[in-house]
Amino acid sequence: MEIYLDTANVDEIREAVDWGVISGVTTNPTLIAKESGRDFHEIIKEICGLVQGPVSAEAVSLDVEGILREARELAALNPHIVIKIPVTENGLAAVKVLSSEGIRTNVTLVFSPLQALLAARAGATYVSPFIGRIDDTGQDGSDVLADIMDIFRNYQLETKVIAASIRHPRHVLEAARLGADIATVPFKVLKTMFRHPLTDHGIERFLADWEKVIKG
Numbered sequence: 001m002e003i004y005l006d007t008a009n010v011d012e013i014r015e016a017v018d019w020g021v022i023s024g025v026t027t028n029p030t031l032i033a034k035e036s037g038r039d040f041h042e043i044i045k046e047i048c049g050l051v052q053g054p055v056s057a058e059a060v061s062l063d064v065e066g067i068l069r070e071a072r073e074l075a076a077l078n079p080h081i082v083i084k085i086p087v088t089e090n091g092l093a094a095v096k097v098l099s100s101e102g103i104r105t106n107v108t109l110v111f112s113p114l115q116a117l118l119a120a121r122a123g124a125t126y127v128s129p130f131i132g133r134i135d136d137t138g139q140d141g142s143d144v145l146a147d148i149m150d151i152f153r154n155y156q157l158e159t160k161v162i163a164a165s166i167r168h169p170r171h172v173l174e175a176a177r178l179g180a181d182i183a184t185v186p187f188k189v190l191k192t193m194f195r196h197p198l199t200d201h202g203i204e205r206f207l208a209d210w211e212k213v214i215k216g
Contacts, residue, residue, distance in 0.1 A: 001175065001176045001179075001180055001181065001182065001183060002023040002024065002181065002182045002183075003021055003022050003023060003172075003182070003183055003184075003185060003190070004022060004023060004024040004025055004026050004054070004056075004162065004182055004183070004184035004185070005022045005024075005025050005026075005051075005184070005185065005186075005187060005190065006025075006026045006027075006031070006164070006166070006184040006185055006186050007025065007027070007031055007186065007187050008027045008031040008032045008034065008035050008043055008047070009031075009034070009035065009187065010035075010043070010046055010047065010050065012187040013025055013047055013050050013051060014050055015187075016187065016190060017050055017051060021190070022051065022053075022190075023051075023053045023054070023182075024051060024053040024054035024055060024056075024182070024184075025047050025051050025053070025054075025055045025056070026055075026056040026084070026106070026128075026162070026164070026184040027043075027044070027047070027055070027056060027057055027058065027084075028058050028084065028108075029058055029060060041074075041077060044057050044074070044077060044078070044081065045077055045078055048077070048078040048080045048081065049078075051080070052080065053080060054080060054082045054104070054126075055078070055080050055081055055082065056081075056082045056083075056084045056106045056108075056126075057074050057081055057082070057083065057084060058083075058084035058085075058108070059071050059074070059083055059084065059085055059094075062088070062090060063090055064090045064093050064094050064097075067085060067090065067091065067094035068094050068097060068098065070083075071083040071085070071094065071098055071103055071105075072101075072103070075103045075104075081104075082104040082105065082106045082125060082126065083098060083103060083104065083105050083106065084105075084106045084107075084108045084128075085105055085106070085107055085108065086107070086108055086109045087107050087108070087109055087110050087115045087118065087119055087127075091107065092107070092118060092119060092122040092124075093122075095107060095119065095122040095123055095124050096122050096123055098123075099122070099123030099124070099125075100123075104125040104126075105123070105124050105125050105126070106124070106125065106126040106127070106128055106162065107119035107122075107124040107126070107127045107128065108128045108130075108164070109128075109130065110127055110128055110129045110130065111129065111130060111133070111134055111144070112144065113144060113147040113148045113151055116129060116148045116151070116152075116159075116161070117148075117151055119159065120152065120157045120158075120159035124159050125159065125160065126159065126160045126161070126162050126181075126182070127148070127159050127160075127161055127162070128161075128162040128163075128164040128184070129141070129144055129145055129148055129161070129162075129163065129164065130164050130165035131144065131145055131163055131164070131165055131166070131171055131174075131175070132164075132165035132166060132167040132171060133165045134165075135167070141165075141171070142171075142174040142178065145161070145163055145174070145175065145178050145180060146178050148161055149161060149178050149179050149180065153179075160181035160182060161180050161181050161182070162180070162181065162182040162183070162184055163175035163180040163182065163183040163184070164184050166183055166184065166185045166186065166189055167189070168189060168192070169189060169192055169193050171183070171189075172185060172189065172193060
């Protein structure tokens with residue numbers, strides 16, 4: 001399973017790239033808004049230069065022509081860019097056109113297996129079920145992800161599944177167990193994935209033993 005970073009913070013992306021563990025980045029209008037004072041297109045281009053992998057940038061128009069206009073403009077900025085489009089009738093109509101033009105898409109705000117199936121049939125490159133937000137409703141986001149993975153395997157659909165709205169490392173573990181192609185995680189969650197108390201204890205013990213060796 002590949003790991004993407006869910007952020008628009010260039011400093012976080014640069015640090016995660018140095019760790020060698022991320023393959024792409026996803027952004028959204030909320031994340032972009034946090035990087036106030038900077039041009040949207042400049043942020044996206046800088047991110048593409050850092051990660052050298054798929055970078056999802058969202059089209060915010062709701063009509064087909066508006067989505068297509070934004071998507072083509074964004075795609076022209078860098079070949080790594082993937083267009084995020086919500087799973088609506090107009091959104092999927094735009095996905096069909098963009099797919100025929102060779103522009104990659106990430107259908108987002110997916111909360112059911114049937115939405116994911118429709119996105120795949122429309123030609124989406126990626127589909128993003130929001131498992132954390134599903135959990136918020138009292139439904140199990142992992143169950144929805146499991147259904148999506150079963151359907152996609154049953155029919156050998158080429159669309160890749162991105163487990164999104166990740167809230168904690170357990171979500172990442174569940175996504176990996178279920179066979180998701182990608183998990184896109186916030187920087188804080190990614191850092192937590194490195195941590196284990198036994199690792200910290202082991203390092204402390206090794207260092208203490210090494211001090212004894214040095215001191216003879």
